[in-house]
Amino acid sequence: MHAYRSHTCAALNTAHVGETIRLSGWVHRVRDHGGVLFIDLRDHYGITQILADSDSPAFAEIEKVRAEWVIQVEGRVKARDAALVNPKLPTGEIEVYATGLTVLGEAAELPMPVFGETEYPEETRLTYRFLDLRRDGMHRNMMLRSNVVRSLRNRMWDMGFNEFQTPIITASSPEGARDFLVPSRLHPGKFYALPQAPQQFKQLIMVAGFDRYFQIAPCFRDEDPRADRSPTDFYQLDIEMSFVEQEDVFAVVQPVIQGLFQEFAPEKPVDANWPRIAYRDSLLWYGSDKPDLRNPIKMQVVSEHFAGSGFAVFAKLLEQEGTQIRAIPAPKGGSRKFCDRMNAFAQQQGLPGMGYIFWREAEDKSGMEAAGPLAKNIGPERTEAIRQQLGLGLGDAAFFLGGKPEAFEAVAGRARNVIGEELGLTEKDTFRFAWIVDFPMYEKTDDGKIDFSHNPFSMPQGGMEALNGNPLDVYAYQYDLACNGYELLSGGIRNHKPEIMFKAFELAGYPNSEVEKRFGGMVKAFKYGAPPHGGCAAGIDRIVMLLADTTNIREVIMFPMNQRAEDLLMNAPSEPTNDQLRELRLRVLPKDA
DSSP states (O other): OOSSOSSOTTOOOGGGTTOEEEEEEEEEEEEEOSSEEEEEEEOSSOEEEEEEETTSTTHHHHTTOOTTOEEEEEEEEEEOOGGGOOTTSTTTTEEEEEEEEEEEEOOOOOSSOOSSOOOOOHHHHHHTHHHHTTSHHHHHHHHHHHHHHHHHHHHHHHTTOEEOOOOSSBOOOOSSSBOEEEEOSSSTTOEEEEOSOSHHHHHHHHHTTOOEEEEEEEEEOBOOOBTTBOSSEEEEEEEEEESOOHHHHHHHHHHHHHHHHHHHOTTSOBOSOOOEEEHHHHHHHHSSSSOOTTSOOOOEEOGGGTTTOSOHHHHHHTTSTTOEEEEEEETTOOOHHHHHHHHHHHHHTTSSOOEEEEEEEOTTSSSEEEESHHHHHHHHHHHHHHHHHHTOOTTOEEEEEEEOHHHHHHHHHHHHHHHHHHTTOSOOSOBOEEEEEOEESEEEOTTSOEEESSOTTBOBTTHHHHHTSOGGGOEESEEEEEETTEEEEEEEEBOOOHHHHHHHHHHTTOOHHHHHHHHHHHHHHHTTTOOOEEEEEEEHHHHHHHHTTOSOGGGGSSSOOOTTSOBTTTTBSOOOOHHHHHHHTOOOOOTTO
């Protein structure tokens, strides 16, 4: 018999009754039933119930054990009485009568329980992450993640892709976030960077002629933390293909992602219709470039109904250039109580409020009437025109926000989500995907300069000719995949022509010399025959987060940082020693310097 175990804690069943076996694992919990002791013994695979009475030679030792001790048990497999069978466990029809017990590792008093799913402060959970990971829910999440990665690899190989690894220590690159810099000991004063993404390398792989590449790639970005984003590092399914257009990428990605969700969440249907929504339309209709399409509410522009109206606030706003009035339809939201609650929500979000109209039965029972302050100000003809445009009726409402769209769009999007949830309009237990396309190539910064709005390596739609016009009118072959309000994937068709690349960077304020300095390897490669190519990257952490039905990404990462980008278990970041600083020829300035 093996030194530690003959079976795992999930392997025994009635076919093993009468056999002498050996198990090893953690004491999940101990129960004393008046002279009969029970232990739920847990390992990676499952749980087996151990029992010992006063006649058992192991009884005295079992009395000493406590939760989370690591023990080895020898015993005999017995069938449970029919009334005591536990159908929730694979081993629920049997138990093991202990004849011997060896303590392999004692546990000190626990700072947090493992048995059960009691919520504990996240700081405690991350400080003792090794204990947190023993909990059933966390163990399931980590195994889900492992199986998702395995499935992605298999699916990519089956699609004819090859897996290659790219460097972890590389040069700094403008990917839209801050780099983590690594000082060079051999080259004092110079720094490497941890890659924000394998962007340049995967493009070089295409130039090298490998045609279809993928990688489960670690990426590093010094970002402010959010519930759905790690502040330091994350993993992505990185993909690149040669001789492709945008639709070719979509045709490859959809069966991989759709199949993955069907495999790991079979109880939640996946809508196979993945619409293409232009970025500008997504912001207009949903107030977000990652819309949750489970919510059917679609916002509309209703400026014409308020221009020159009796509602002076909106009428005066519309006299200013670049302003709009947008409506959020709210089917079944036609009560003053709900309308007042949503108005208060807008105020909590930093806006003065949201105007509203709701439609109710007239007091004289003559039909339907519009109610609310806006309705009184703009009159029945305008309110009726709004109702017809929005397709609303008795018992419905509409909310209104005005100004320059960029000032209220995000709040409008959040309000749409709240309305959909509170009115029961948002679907449950389903996944709805959408491709967001036609991203603007450039944007104007706060100081009035032109800069890239997304990936600087994307091909502008229209090529060089488009770059000779107004940069703010240029769209890129850039796309995202949204699912249930999250961005799961981002990608683009790449700019593979040096002359277009130089021009694109020039418009963003990068002279040719700067492009050569920052991207010399890629510029050099493009001069020696680069194929048209494109690809994308899908966030594995976020995919698993959705499949695990959680909104906190730290629940699906084995050893995450906290929201202050600290590793509480390993005490990172830590202060360097003087010897380390001296070797790197670095000096740390005081905080107030």
